[in-house]
Amino acid sequence: MRLYAGSTLQLFDDVARRSIAGQLKQSYFGYYGYKPSDEEVGAWENSITALAGVFEDAGLEDHAVAIEYQLPLTSRRIDCMVMGKDDDRRDNAVIVELKQWESCEASDCANEVVTWVGGTKREVLHPSMQVLQYQNYLEDTDTAFYGNPSVRLGSCAYLHNYRPRKNDTIFEPKFADILKQAPAFTEVTSTHLEEYLRKRLSTGQGAEVMKHVDAGTYRPSKKLLDHVSAMIKGVPQYILLDEQRVVFDKVMAVAQQTVGQQHKTVIVVRGGPGTGKSVIALNLMADLAKAGIGTEYATGSRSFTTTLREIIGRRGSALFKYFNSYMDAEPNLIDVLICDEAHRIRKNSNSLYTPRARRTDQPQIDELLHAARVGVFFIDDDQVVRPDEIGSSDLILQRAREQGIECHDYDLEAQFRCAGSEAFVAWVENTLRVKRTANTLWSHEDAFDFQIMDTPQKVEDAIRAKVAEGHTGRMTAGFCWPWSRELDGHGSLVKDVDIDDYGYSRPWNARPETARLPAGVPSSNLWAYEPSGIDQVGCVYTAQGFEFDYVGVIFGKDLVYRFAQQDWTAQPDSCYDRVVKRSKGKLLDLLKNTYRVLLTRGLKGCYVFFQDKETADYVRSRME
Incomplete structure (x- = not known):
């Protein structure tokens, strides 16, 4: 155009x-x-x-x-x-x-x-x-x-x-x-x-x-594919282990068999936190690119995509896009489209910036299926945290089968956390009543380091101590405080996360639209990547998709447990996420998913402060 x-x-x-x-x-x-x-x-x-x-x-x-x-x-x-x-x-x-x-x-x-x-x-x-x-x-x-x-x-x-x-x-x-x-x-x-x-x-x-x-057409060059492959393979964290390798080999074989054929294929890979979905996805990106197969990597997260672009480099960023990048794509334009964080697929690709003449009612999943010969979707069905996110493995498989697309469906079972502690994720899911699991009590004997602390400062001190030892770590919180658009009168981020009772106040990570950030403050999209991100508190939108060695969580009052009702309840007045707050009947489930995401960002440990004492007592009651 x-x-x-x-x-x-x-x-x-x-x-x-x-x-x-x-x-x-x-x-x-x-x-x-x-x-x-x-x-x-x-x-x-x-x-x-x-x-x-x-x-x-x-x-x-x-x-x-x-x-x-x-x-x-x-x-x-x-x-x-x-x-x-x-x-x-x-x-x-x-x-x-x-x-x-x-x-x-x-x-x-x-x-x-x-x-x-x-x-x-x-x-x-x-x-x-x-x-x-x-x-x-x-x-x-x-x-x-x-x-x-x-x-x-x-x-x-x-x-x-x-x-x-x-x-x-x-x-x-x-x-x-x-x-x-x-x-x-x-x-x-x-x-x-x-x-x-x-x-x-x-x-x-x-x-x-x-x-x-x-007369030119869109198709990534072999030089670009080689560059991206070399960059990914040069990052030591992206090594496949055990079951990750099994799934990788299955997906790789199916993708190579389908490319160049007339039929289309969809591959869905399910996995919870710590299963290595993104590790597999990036290795697929590298090896498919190395083989000269036109491959692109898409997500629904600006922070996650920006960080990948930063790691891969400016040149390679051309192949790392968003789910809404394919509104006008020609059919089968791409050989293989890797969709990471597929639970963030939305109803459609329209946004505030989509021109009226280009707005569409076409489901976003259909655009993604339309654009690629092979679609590979990595998904965690319990990570939906916004009402307009409808991505699920059932939806993807249903839409693909309705269009006559061959489907393959795989599950990642093993959790690649400290000492293989998939038990922690299962315990979090059970405690939040996201799903029933056998893990009703948490044992302090497990190698995964989970602790409830009585002040937010102690949580932050513990995270900083781990970072000083050479680990990665971040502070996160539920969206229970406003998020200022402007800097304060001294040119610094406003300390919005303010817990008066404990004398604790910290800024959220920077907003995307903040005009000129203070020196040393990373942009919101790079909060999880830049070392100075430790000085701000991240919300679910900047933390989702990332994993750290240790994560600190401030569990706010938007989601509380009440012994009288023997259940969790949402408190909208304590929620400052306007989109989630307007979700009405979905609010409780979205808040549960939000804290499931935050609590499972740590690979080796998680330290939590609960603002609500009754909620803290309930979680402690589920610990040996």
Whole structure:
């Protein structure tokens, strides 16, 4: 999809008639179903006009342009791509990232700068890093840019209002390598941009190159698959043990037999906390990629996906997506689609940001089944913690069979926790009455370290002591306190998790929309990965999908046990999760699942503080 495409001569004419912004606005409305913001229209008017002037001064009169060009299977759009041939008559294209910035400031982060965005200062990617990512994505996933023959791709940034100062942030030494690959041009170096474009597009014939680009299809390149395979195999934690290997071999065999055949296959792998679902999934990703089989990895968790992208690296991130990335996917576009955390599959892929014209009633599970020849779903049926999450093994198998898809169904039984302590998970499930198990009493003789502590500070101290010894650990809590959007008056995270009776107050992990985080505070999506995440309390949405050696849990008053009723009860007034709170009849089950998730994040130990004394007494009564 692109909002504007044509020749450079047509662009010059549209700019001269001052109609370019209007055309883009009309195309935007036709595609998204609503009007773009006035700010975006103004940006088109100013930036495209400035760039068209550069094209004209560079003599690019026999070239093709695509404006607001959407990267396949993403929501990201390239500002402009200009196409033509070089001196050797080879097809070339250049991506140009446009910025109206007038200044920016330094950031502590490796690839970011600070500038005004949306009425406030925010940390954003350096423009050259941003456009280089777009280039790498196309070179790795679009056959037009890596096939034989291929379109040679270049990229640059044009900050047409920017006048650099001495020792300007944009040109800091730490960005030297990025700038070498994707140079940044400013208001005072526009003639250098003209030279850059002439060198790559000297011969013109852009219409022919555009046909080559349009003929390209989405398919991850062998180089990208090899890269991802090597990165995963280089991470020592991703080693398969015992039953994990058995399931891996079964799934691998079925996947390899199905790829290239006419029929489709679905494989469902069930497993509770600590069974190694993600370990198997990542090993499958690595080995299928190594075999040259087009494989993608999708989840419904922003935190989990972001952390995987951080581990695998920027280049490999192209193959790690979200469940809602496949709304427009062609049938069987992907050989194997690995769906981790499949319990987070939603009713449909619509979100607040989905254009009205693209909203759909199609179930999200059908989109996932449609997109891949082989679908592999890793799922824990008892981890649904939001009312709009409907993923279950029964749903997946039912929808697949209704569509005539061959199905395989496996269970992971063994728990890979300290001393094989699957008993702890079973005891938690029994105690919360999530399901009946034989584990009614917890024994202190078990190697898994479970303790109830009488203050939240003691829990945190115990977790920090384990981290100091070299273990991984995090503090978590039920969603029983507000979650501030803004920083406090001192530029720090607000200490929302405030338990007055015990003099304990800590901040939640940062919100995704918080503009500029204090130094040393990880983004919400990397709270579980960055070491400094120990200084904030995580909720279920940032903790789900991750496992630590030791986890601390503040068990709030939203879920309490009452001896008089001999049962658990939900207390909505103590719940600050508005979505869950509105779930009415589902509230109790969702809260039980929430604490099941939090209590089972530890591989070696779990330390808990209960705000409600009667609930603590009940849990103690179920311990030897």
